[in-house]
Amino acid sequence: MKIKVLIVDDSALIRGVMTEIINSPSDMEVVGAAPDPLVARDLIKQTNPDVLTLDVEMPKMDGLDFLDRLMRLRPMPVVMVSSLTERGSDITMRALELGAVDFVTKPKISIQSGMLEYTELIADKIRIAARAKIKARALPHAQGQSGIALASVRNPFISSEKLIIIGASTGGTEAIKDFLVQLPPDCPGILITQHMPEGFTRSFANRLDKLCKISVKEAEGGERVLPGHAYLAPGHSHLSLVRSGANYMTKLDQGEPVNRHRPSVDVLFRSAAINAGKNAVGVILTGMGKDGAAGMLEMKNAGAYNLAQDEASCVVFGMPKEAIAMGGTHEVGPLHELPGRVMTYFATHGNRAMRV
Secondary structure (H helix, E strand, O other): OOEEEEEEOOOHHHHHHHHHHHHOOOOEEEEEEEOOHHHHHHHHHHHOOOEEEEEOOOOOOOHHHHHHHHHHHOOOOEEEEEOOOHHHHHHHHHHHHHOOOEEEEOOOOOOOOOOHHHHHHHHHHHHHHHHOOOOOOOOHHHHHHHHHHHHOOOOOOOOOOOEEEEEEOOOHHHHHHHHHOOOOOOOOEEEEEEOOOOOOHHHHHHHHHHHOOOEEEEOOOOOEOOOOEEEEOOOOOEEEEEEEOOEEEEEEEOOOOEOOEOOOHHHHHHHHHHHOHHHEEEEEOOEOOOOOHHHHHHHHHOOOEEEEEOHHHOOOEOHHHHHHHOOOOOEEEOHHHHHHHHHHHHHHHOOOOOOO
């Protein structure tokens, strides 16, 4: 059975090219195209789509307002179609918070290529969205309870050599946020790779920095990794952990994609295996595909302690499933428990001499 897709975009040109792209694969079809959310509302009732593609900025009703109402009244998989601008990236981050599964940047339209170069990317996003689990957003008090639990396991003597290494993909922006907001300001340094295009990672890092007790920034390369700080891989480069004397440092490179991704989780995890070993705790969160599974096994073999998000709390149980299947994890648990488990592990093992 084909995946039924409804397109919502105020540009007739974009609607036409998106229709051509989505109808190209044999496993999906466009069942309607709406110029604004008001028309989309009626088409949703008529066509009962499996996935909605939604423009961010539209007349009559803002895309975010429509998404907010949609996820409260008729939750369904939504892929945002966003402009690659600072305003567009900020709005897209908000859309992911409201429940959108993923996003694609608006393709460049030219006489030669149109949007056909985006066919595979858009088709993959739609397939993933069609399989995603759409869940109600967590209640605000849940974070407060988790924060109280973490306070009881904080250890002021945790070594500054300890690190938290995180990888995620589809659904990962919210999972990373939910993980980081629970951490105390003196937690070990954190390196993160989230599959995300260039132009959006800085907005994501800035949003996290405002929400968390720790400091969060887009990695620039050459920074010393400090406790209470998180460094997010920029969308254009692989992020690696390296050593310079007694210090951990960040490194960026624009090498070939790994597992079709740059930044790649495997690249980050493998660098942690080589340079941090048993000083690291690896965390693999929701995401499609296998990126990170092999690198997490390398981390485990090097002495790291690894955790994976469980299927019930994942938007897409792909990357954690692959890591678990390869034998690279020590614990599997729901997202809301993972920060506490990580800090409990550090509190238990933090005073031991664990230099690599």
